[in-house]
Amino acid sequence: MTPSSTAMSADNRFRLSFTAEADGVGLRDFLAESGISRRTLTAVKYKGGEILVNGEEKTVRHDLRAGDVVTIIFPPEKPAEGLFPEEGELSVLYEDEALLILDKPAGQATIPSRDAPSGTLANHVAGKFRTEGTPATVHIVTRLDRETSGIVCIAKNRHIHHLMSEKMKEGGVHKRYEAIVRGSFSRQHVFIDEPIGRKEGSIIERMVRPDGQRALTEVRVLETAGTPGEEVSRLSVILHTGRTHQIRVHLAHIGHPLEGDTLYGGTTERIGRQALHCVGLTFNHPLTDAPIEVKSPVPDDMLAVAGFRR
Structure with a gap:
């Protein structure tokens, strides 16, 4: 209703x-x-x-x-324990009384951790809420790895977070990424349907393994550049499931690791971070059901990998 x-x-x-x-x-x-x-x-x-x-x-x-x-x-909410409000720059793509959608730069963690308790996107959002008198903690709806740039969606209330989480479970939240990877493709449209699980002996790294959770990634090749044997490809990537490191693991599994992603076989010769950016987010608003579409342009450091044009 x-x-x-x-x-x-x-x-x-x-x-x-x-x-x-x-x-x-x-x-x-x-x-x-x-x-x-x-x-x-x-x-x-x-x-x-x-x-x-x-x-x-x-x-x-x-x-x-x-x-x-x-x-x-709804009752006022207090910031989560360990989340310290801080002043910091935020790039706002969309905001209303229920949602805050931001453009996160590469190199910034989404939420605090033991190793990085401050300077995160969540710290800066908590600072914004404190300054504006918004009685809420930070509810991350869609998060990104530290080195991945692009769109992050935040709910301003636990009820909105619940509604958005239900939308995600039902497939009502659509994210699109662009990636720069090593190599060229023989096909322009690829579905990678391989289960992903934790790599033995690691608390961070994931891998394709038979006993993992089903993961489905859709890839379209936008353009390829470079000399034979040294090509790089620019991809449009859509997640149909939401496993940890899914894009990075799947692309490395088929022999096309992300440029800059040293954890999964990439190198930092052309770019100093994993070349992955969330460019689009679409969903129907959890309160009004109105269609929402948010876009973020691919950053210059990714385009510069092979002189790709915007």
């Missing part, structure tokens, strides 16, 4: 409003039909949220009448 309105409350808490279309529906069932998960409802009830019917607070046992306006005011 699409909310009839979205807004921030007077104290900046996120809120959604829905209009009941029939008499006699219990408020608990109505909220479930409206996409409010049980976990979210528990947080609303016990962590500082409110459930209003026509502006008056009600319990979930209340029965609705057609035309009643149900408003959910």
Whole structure:
């Protein structure tokens, strides 16, 4: 059910409003039909949220009448433990009350780790939220490896994160990448359908292995450059599953490692980082169902690998 309105409350808490279309529906069932998960409802009830019917607070046992306006005011969220808000530059591609979509540079981690507790995209987003008075933590919907550049989607509320995660499970979020790889292709359109699992003895590296999880990658060759035996190819890549390092593992498996990706057989002779960029993200908005399409141009360091044109 699409909310009839979205807004921030007077104290900046996120809120959604829905209009009941029939008499006699219990408020608990109505909220479930409206996409409010049980976990979210528990947080609303016990962590500082409110459930209003026509502006008056009600319990979930209340029965609705057609035309009643149900408003959910979500509780304020605190930044996750270990996520320190920091001031930092952010390249915003799209933003509304529910979502923040950014263009991440290569070399910046998406989230903090033990080795890199600060300077990450999430640290800078937390700083933005603090400055703007947004009472939310950082919910990463789509993340990228440190050396991969391009589009990252962030939800501003745990409920929005839940809705976007459900969309991803159902195949409703589409990401497109461009990659620069070693070698030329005999076919212009390739599907790589090979299971991926963790490499024995490594906590980071993945590999194609029979007992891994199914992984499907679609590849189209955009152009090839270079002298015979020294070619590099520019690819458009679509993920149909979301395994860790999927593009890197699959392309290395078929003999075309990413330029700059030393973990999976590439070299840094032409570029100092893995030549992978998320160029496109499309989905229907989790609240309005309106189509959203966000694009990010391929950065110059990737195009310069073989003099590719934008």
